[in-house]
Amino acid sequence: MLRELWNDAEGGFHPASAPDFLPEPALHEVQLRRLRAVVTRAYDNVELFRTRMRERDLTPASIQSLDDLAQLPFTVKADLRDTYPFGLFASPMSDVVRLHASSGTTGKPIVVAYTREDVEVWSEVMARTLACCGLHRGDIVQNAYGYGLFTGGLGAHYGAEALGATVIPISGGNTDRQVTLMRDFGATAICCTPSYFMHLVERAAELGVDLRELPLRVGVFGAEPWSDGMRAHAEAAAGIKAHDIYGLSEIVGPGVGIECSEQHGLHIFEDHFYPEVIDPETGEVLPDGAEGELVLTTLSKKAMPMIRYRTRDITSLISEPCPCGRTIRRMRRIGRRSDDMFIIRGVNVFPSQVEAALLQVEGTLPHYQIILTREGGLDQMTVEVEVTAEVFSDRVRGMEDVRNRIVQAIDHILGIRVGLRLVEPRTIERSQGKAKRVIDRREA
Amino acid sequence: MKLQQVSVFLENRPGRLGQPVEALAAEGIGILTLSLADTADFGILRLIVRDPEQAKAVLERAGCVVGLTEVVAVAVRHRPGGLAEALSVTEAAGLDIEYLYALAAGDGDRAILVIRFADPDRAITVLHDAGRQVIDAEELVRLID
Numbered sequence: 001m002l003r004e005l006w007n008d009a010e011g012g013f014h015p016a017s018a019p020d021f022l023p024e025p026a027l028h029e030v031q032l033r034r035l036r037a038v039v040t041r042a043y044d045n046v047e048l049f050r051t052r053m054r055e056r057d058l059t060p061a062s063i064q065s066l067d068d069l070a071q072l073p074f075t076v077k078a079d080l081r082d083t084y085p086f087g088l089f090a091s092p093m094s095d096v097v098r099l100h101a102s103s104g105t106t107g108k109p110i111v112v113a114y115t116r117e118d119v120e121v122w123s124e125v126m127a128r129t130l131a132c133c134g135l136h137r138g139d140i141v142q143n144a145y146g147y148g149l150f151t152g153g154l155g156a157h158y159g160a161e162a163l164g165a166t167v168i169p170i171s172g173g174n175t176d177r178q179v180t181l182m183r184d185f186g187a188t189a190i191c192c193t194p195s196y197f198m199h200l201v202e203r204a205a206e207l208g209v210d211l212r213e214l215p216l217r218v219g220v221f222g223a224e225p226w227s228d229g230m231r232a233h234a235e236a237a238a239g240i241k242a243h244d245i246y247g248l249s250e251i252v253g254p255g256v257g258i259e260c261s262e263q264h265g266l267h268i269f270e271d272h273f274y275p276e277v278i279d280p281e282t283g284e285v286l287p288d289g290a291e292g293e294l295v296l297t298t299l300s301k302k303a304m305p306m307i308r309y310r311t312r313d314i315t316s317l318i319s320e321p322c323p324c325g326r327t328i329r330r331m332r333r334i335g336r337r338s339d340d341m342f343i344i345r346g347v348n349v350f351p352s353q354v355e356a357a358l359l360q361v362e363g364t365l366p367h368y369q370i371i372l373t374r375e376g377g378l379d380q381m382t383v384e385v386e387v388t389a390e391v392f393s394d395r396v397r398g399m400e401d402v403r404n405r406i407v408q409a410i411d412h413i414l415g416i417r418v419g420l421r422l423v424e425p426r427t428i429e430r431s432q433g434k435a436k437r438v439i440d441r442r443e444a
Numbered sequence: 445m446k447l448q449q450v451s452v453f454l455e456n457r458p459g460r461l462g463q464p465v466e467a468l469a470a471e472g473i474g475i476l477t478l479s480l481a482d483t484a485d486f487g488i489l490r491l492i493v494r495d496p497e498q499a500k501a502v503l504e505r506a507g508c509v510v511g512l513t514e515v516v517a518v519a520v521r522h523r524p525g526g527l528a529e530a531l532s533v534t535e536a537a538g539l540d541i542e543y544l545y546a547l548a549a550g551d552g553d554r555a556i557l558v559i560r561f562a563d564p565d566r567a568i569t570v571l572h573d574a575g576r577q578v579i580d581a582e583e584l585v586r587l588i589d
Contacts, residue, residue, distance in 0.1 A: 389510070392511045394451040394490070394560070395488075396483055396488060399453075399483075400483070421485060422486050424509065
């Protein structure tokens with residue numbers, strides 16, 4: 001159902017944001033009603049979910065309260081990989097109007113699907129996201145998230161349009177043009193990754209453009225973790241308010257959570273995405289305020305409902321009322337993950353992917369380490385690999401061949417050309433427990 | 445007839461060359477000759493020693509990555525043209541040389557070329573046919589001492 005949105009000329013809150021302010025009883029009623037419907041939908045249409053429910057002697061009728069959600073089985077990323085491409089769909093393809101995909105850990109993409117209603121809900125939460133950042137009709141939004149299979153570009157685009165703002169669908173890259181159009185079109189907001197924004201700020205300075213003198217006043221930054229230090233730097237350098245946005249393709253894309261003007265936690269649109277925080281070891285649901293792994297249940301999605309999806313992001317829920325007046329709970333900014341995944345230039349990388357590449361080339365798994373640095377505003381990834389007797393070649397060309405094969409194998413799996421440094425045995429620190437695979441030297 | 449050359453992988457940073465060299469010295473292992481190939485990122489140290497297997501074990505205990513490579517030692521006259529003459533033989537036969545280095549024999553008359561060929565067995569046949577003196581491990585020690 002499309003919502004009518006109009007310009008909020010009086011100040012105050014945008015009409016699109018109304019659900020953000022639902023009194024708790026009304027919010028819970030909406031959530032329970034939708035939860036029962038989505039569990040029924042998933043049970044009736046998604047074999048994997050139905051099987052797991054039956055194993056636990058559960059049916060959709062088992063959901064009598066929101067607390068009953070804790071009984072239901074989790075969904076994990078491997079489930080999407082195992083059912084690639086369309087095994088978790090709850091709608092026939094003829095009802096699916098959009099497919100998106102992101103890279104999976106073994107090179108197989110994670111596929112997500114949307115019906116027309118799903119696209120409308122997505123547009124709605126993205127409109128609410130931008131409204132939460134103080135944007136409205138009349139704002140000019142420069143969307144530098146990548147357009148294509150990645151959910152970032154189209155997600156932000158549809159949200160800005162639904163809001164009634166003017167969208168510049170510039171997508172990523174071509175920084176010189178980004179700066180030129182930002183200046184010439186008078187963009188008032190920009191959506192991109194925080195590290196790309198810092199790169200853009202630097203380039204703008206080189207081009208003699210001071211972002212503080214432009215109408216730009218809002219940044220909507222996400223797709224990778226970034227610290228308060230980086231926020232302060234971005235805000236000072238560009239004269240903007242920088243908001244952290246959170247989302248993941250498996251749930252919807254961008255539009256799961258957003259910081260309000262308080263910049264103290266991200267409001268989750270929990271009328272559409274129900275959050276839980278669990279102990280990542282035991283799976284036990286933790287109370288608000290306790291830190292653990294974020295689990296999300298899509299309350300409205302038709303094509304691909306996700307029940308208790310483990311995000312692997314570590315956070316805690318804040319139930320204290322927010323000064324902005326929103327009743328939808330906040331979560332703390334995501335600082336780290338429960339697995340080793342890191343993000344470089346907006347791409348999710350697991351050390352296990354690097355390991356797979358090394359195994360391919362070397363046959364055995366040598367000691368390695370991933371070093372992340374930032375040079376000129378751009379993330380750099382260097383992999384250090386200890387040379388083993390197996391790959392040691394007496395010929396310089398032989399060693400360079402080994403290097404090239406490793407670089408190519410990693411490029412093939414990740415789509416990133418890394419720097420590679422061959423090192424002597426025992427130069428990489430051994431650890432007692434879990435090896436420290438990633439050294440992140442990027443200044444937060 | 446082939447020699448076993450000891451190769452060691454080295455990172456290109458200070459102190460890395462000293463480490464294998466000191467390990468050998470500590471065990472009283474003498475280096476007959478050596479060569480160091482370098483790139484921007486790493487180096488390969490190549491050594492001719494009396495007992496390659498022993499040297500390999502010592503270096504591995506010291507934490508080095510070590511390989512053994514077959515190379516061919518050829519005696520040439522130690523005067524201008526000595527190297528050119530030997531190479532004309534190998535080039536005429538189309539032998540592929542990966543790298544080479546050299547040392548002087550104790551008698552002052554001869555020099556020894558240590559050559560890594562792509563096909564060492566064929567190289568030895570060609571050199572013998574051309575009447576060249578291919579030196580094995582025992583002879584090398586005698587020539588140098």
